[in-house]
Amino acid sequence: MSFIRKPLNRRSILRAGAMGGAALATPTIFTSKVWSQTYLNEPTGAEVTFGFNVPQTGAYADEGADELRAYQLAVKHLNGEGDGGMLNTFSSKALTGQGVNGKKVAFVTGDTQTKSDAARASAKRMIEKDGAIMITGGSSSGVAIAVQSLCQEAGVIFMAGLTHSNDTTGKDKRANGFRHFFNTEMSGAALAPVLKNAYGTDRKAYHLTADYTWGWSQEGSIKKYTEDMGWETVAAVRTPLGAGDFSQYITPVLNSGADVLVLNHYGKDMVNSLTQAVQFGLRDKQVNGKQFEIIVPLYSRLMAQGAGENVKGIFGSTNWHWSLQDEGSKAFVKSFGQEYGFPPSQAAHTCYVQAILYADAAQRAGSFMPSAVGESLEGFEFEGMGNGPTLYRAADHQCFKDVLVVKGKENPSSQFDLLEVVEVTPRAQVEYPADMLGGELGNFNNGV
Amino acid sequence: MDVILLQLLNGLDKGGAYALIALGLTLIFGTLGVVNFAHGALFMLGAFCAVSFHEILNIEMVAIDPEKTTAWGTPLEIRTPYVETYLGDFGHWMLNYSVPVSILLAIPVMLLVGFVMERGLIKHFYNRPHADQILVTFGLAIVLQEIIKTVFGANPIPQTAPQTVRGAADIGAALGFDPGVIVYPYWRMVYLGFAAAVIGAVFAFLKFTTFGMVVRAGMADRDTVGLLGINIERRFTIVFAIAAVVAGLAGVMYTPILPPDYHMGMDFLVLSFVVVVVGGMGSLPGAVAAGFLLGILQSFASMNEVKAILPGIDQIIIYLVAVVILLVRPRGLLGRKGVMES
Numbered sequence: 160m161s162f163i164r165k166p167l168n169r170r171s172i173l174r175a176g177a178m179g180g181a182a183l184a185t186p187t188i189f190t191s192k193v194w195s196q197t198y199l200n201e202p203t204g205a206e207v208t209f210g211f212n213v214p215q216t217g218a219y220a221d222e223g224a225d226e227l228r229a230y231q232l233a234v235k236h237l238n239g240e241g242d243g244g245m246l247n248t249f250s251s252k253a254l255t256g257q258g259v260n261g262k263k264v265a266f267v268t269g270d271t272q273t274k275s276d277a278a279r280a281s282a283k284r285m286i287e288k289d290g291a292i293m294i295t296g297g298s299s300s301g302v303a304i305a306v307q308s309l310c311q312e313a314g315v316i317f318m319a320g321l322t323h324s325n326d327t328t329g330k331d332k333r334a335n336g337f338r339h340f341f342n343t344e345m346s347g348a349a350l351a352p353v354l355k356n357a358y359g360t361d362r363k364a365y366h367l368t369a370d371y372t373w374g375w376s377q378e379g380s381i382k383k384y385t386e387d388m389g390w391e392t393v394a395a396v397r398t399p400l401g402a403g404d405f406s407q408y409i410t411p412v413l414n415s416g417a418d419v420l421v422l423n424h425y426g427k428d429m430v431n432s433l434t435q436a437v438q439f440g441l442r443d444k445q446v447n448g449k450q451f452e453i454i455v456p457l458y459s460r461l462m463a464q465g466a467g468e469n470v471k472g473i474f475g476s477t478n479w480h481w482s483l484q485d486e487g488s489k490a491f492v493k494s495f496g497q498e499y500g501f502p503p504s505q506a507a508h509t510c511y512v513q514a515i516l517y518a519d520a521a522q523r524a525g526s527f528m529p530s531a532v533g534e535s536l537e538g539f540e541f542e543g544m545g546n547g548p549t550l551y552r553a554a555d556h557q558c559f560k561d562v563l564v565v566k567g568k569e570n571p572s573s574q575f576d577l578l579e580v581v582e583v584t585p586r587a588q589v590e591y592p593a594d595m596l597g598g599e600l601g602n603f604n605n606g607v
Numbered sequence: 608m609d610v611i612l613l614q615l616l617n618g619l620d621k622g623g624a625y626a627l628i629a630l631g632l633t634l635i636f637g638t639l640g641v642v643n644f645a646h647g648a649l650f651m652l653g654a655f656c657a658v659s660f661h662e663i664l665n666i667e668m669v670a671i672d673p674e675k676t677t678a679w680g681t682p683l684e685i686r687t688p689y690v691e692t693y694l695g696d697f698g699h700w701m702l703n704y705s706v707p708v709s710i711l712l713a714i715p716v717m718l719l720v721g722f723v724m725e726r727g728l729i730k731h732f733y734n735r736p737h738a739d740q741i742l743v744t745f746g747l748a749i750v751l752q753e754i755i756k757t758v759f760g761a762n763p764i765p766q767t768a769p770q771t772v773r774g775a776a777d778i779g780a781a782l783g784f785d786p787g788v789i790v791y792p793y794w795r796m797v798y799l800g801f802a803a804a805v806i807g808a809v810f811a812f813l814k815f816t817t818f819g820m821v822v823r824a825g826m827a828d829r830d831t832v833g834l835l836g837i838n839i840e841r842r843f844t845i846v847f848a849i850a851a852v853v854a855g856l857a858g859v860m861y862t863p864i865l866p867p868d869y870h871m872g873m874d875f876l877v878l879s880f881v882v883v884v885v886g887g888m889g890s891l892p893g894a895v896a897a898g899f900l901l902g903i904l905q906s907f908a909s910m911n912e913v914k915a916i917l918p919g920i921d922q923i924i925i926y927l928v929a930v931v932i933l934l935v936r937p938r939g940l941l942g943r944k945g946v947m948e949s
Contacts, residue, residue, distance in 0.1 A: 396914075411910060414609055427763055464762065482678070496677060496679020
């Protein structure tokens with residue numbers, strides 16, 4: 160009797176070798192990082208890394224610093240440190256202060272410099288070198304659109320920071336990108352009824368508009384809503400970004416027949432143009448038998464501080480304000496104020512909320528896979544984050560919530576108390592059809 | 608007509624700022640032969656002298672209101688500036704007039720800054736190529752910017768003109784136009800007058816003093832003045848400090864027009880260099896004339912009527928005029944032969 164029934168030949172040796180190799184290799188095939196990683200930067204250790212991409216230098220450095228403070232606070236709360244902030248008021252109770260999906264949250268930061276190229280480079284570095292599972296932050300629509308596009312190509316989720324242009328969740332929307340901040344369409348819809356009540360329907364408006372994507376978007380929305388209520392647009396003049404002295408653009412307003420000046424400017428441009436418009440006595444003028452008025456459609460507290468007393472009595476809109484008295488806002492202001500000694504800006508608020516929303520979505524999905532997190536965010540309805548009942552609309556990844564109309568305060572009690580909320584515009588009033596702003600979301604990209 | 612008058616006024620006050628910065632640039636180039644890219648930063652430092660002075664006056668006495676708390680739960684602080692507490696009406700007056708009064712702080716500070724810059728850095732680059740001078744002064748400007756940003760933050764810090772000159776004057780009514788047709792801020796008129804006074808003072812100093820005569824001789828022929836036994840270098844150091852003061856004062860008085868931030872110097876620097884080139888390298892009257900000329904042209908190019916025919920002309924007019932002038936008069940409007948020519 161022989162155990163070898165057939166003589167060994169080359170074919171049988173090759174067959175036996177292949178079978179043996181496969182048997183030996185089986186465990187490593189299933190445990191190998193390459194084969195087991197089902198999405199880019201899948202965390203394997205005890206930590207998961209978030210990437211905070213904010214302007215740390217350049218004109219929006221102060222706003223970026225406030226965003227970073229908010230992110231650091233969010234990380235503390237996610238990891239169970241501090242008083243928990245808005246985790247205590249958030250309607251979703253998936254997060255328990257034990258990190259996310261059992262992993263402690265760590266973070267890396269990048270400097271956008273408020274330049275698209277620099278922002279993309281820092282986001283790329285955080286994704287490729289630091290292994291960031293997601294990217295969030297920013298203070299400009301141009302930057303947000305550029306980084307959102309990069310995150311879509313790379314295969315990570317992008318939670319936009321302060322970006323107000325319609326295009327971010329309109330013609331430039333991407334499946335991997337999500338925006339909590341409101342947009343110019345919502346500003347127009349919220350402001351128009353308040354302006355109608357305050358200034359009537361027979362007005363002639365003159366627009367000064369920053370000559371870039373956000374300015375055009377803002378001008379278009381405000382024109383649309385004010386013309387719908389009967390206002391006439393006398394002129395819409397584009398001004399170069401960072402013009403500094405706007406006097407040559409303001410003086411033609413004096414004799415244009417306009418009785419309202421709309422400043423579609425943000426940041427330093429808004430501070431300068433508003434200051435100079437007030438210096439030229441526009442607010443003391445009577446035109447067409449009416450008091451001349453100035454409107455700043457997008458306000459921020461940091462800008463209001465720059466413009467000083469010139470903001471008094473001027474209407475605008477904002478995403479959130481620290482004086483709100485709902486439980487979520489109070490919890491956040493308390494937490495932020497005790498940590499840093501002053502109230503948070505709207506940029507800080509939206510960034511904090513975005514970090515928490517991402518973490519919550521990942522926790523509910525039980526995974527950091529972009530498609531799983533994205534699907535968890537799509538159509539998600541929540542409360543307790545400072546803006547009333549809020550919906551992350553699945554069709555365009557835009558948050559829909561109440562919008563605040565604010566006015567420069569006549570008698571501020573401190574350097575932070577510059578704006579007063581005159582109206583909380585209900586969410587239903589600022590909603591619009593998902594296909595109105597164009598663009599295609601496409602599919603989620605998981606990066607592998 | 609009213610629109611033309613308004614744009615003319617706009618151009619004059621803008622031109623005043625350009626002329627003041629360009630005057631200092633030209634003084635430095637004409638005397639030391641240095642292309643000073645940090646000159647815009649000196650304008651910015653002057654503006655922050657006004658900010659610093661205002662913040663010093665605003666140092667506050669903090670009292671705690673035990674019955675009230677902030678929105679984040681800490682006791683409410685009641686803040687009152689010390690100058691108002693201890694100096695009463697005079698303290699209030701000081702706060703109101705902090706911008707013009709801060710000139711008293713800006714003059715010694717800018718003299719010192721100019722002196723330290725020239726002795727500590729610039730003098731080591733006198734005999735180096737212009738490219739080296741540009742690189743080192745540009746680097747210095749960035750360093751100064753970053754220091755200011757670290758100390759004061761990136762946001763603009765508003766400064767207000769004194770209450771009495773805060774509104775706008777109805778110039779049109781005085782000239783026979785309908786009321787309210789030509790209004791112009793009082794402070795811009797103050798700035799225009801101030802710019803004219805400083806420019807006049809610098810010219811008078813150079814024209815009617817022995818020191819000025821020596822400096823002008825040095826600008827014309829440095830070697831010969833040296834051979835006469837005059838320490839021209841020391842005088843040129845003083846000229847550098849004077850140029851720093853001129854830029855600084857321009858910055859101080861500009862703060863109510865443009866809330867200062869760390870980047871404001873760079874915004875003016877490029878335009879001021881164009882002014883110097885158009886006026887003629889090393890020509891003081893040329894710098895002043897070109898400053899006002901380009902300021903006025905920039906204002907007229909921004910008129911809606913002009914932009915309707917030539918869209919975007921307001922953003923390129925200065926460079927377009929510079930190209931045309933350099934093609935027609937390669938040495939600029941009032942440039943001298945031999946300056947920056949091999």
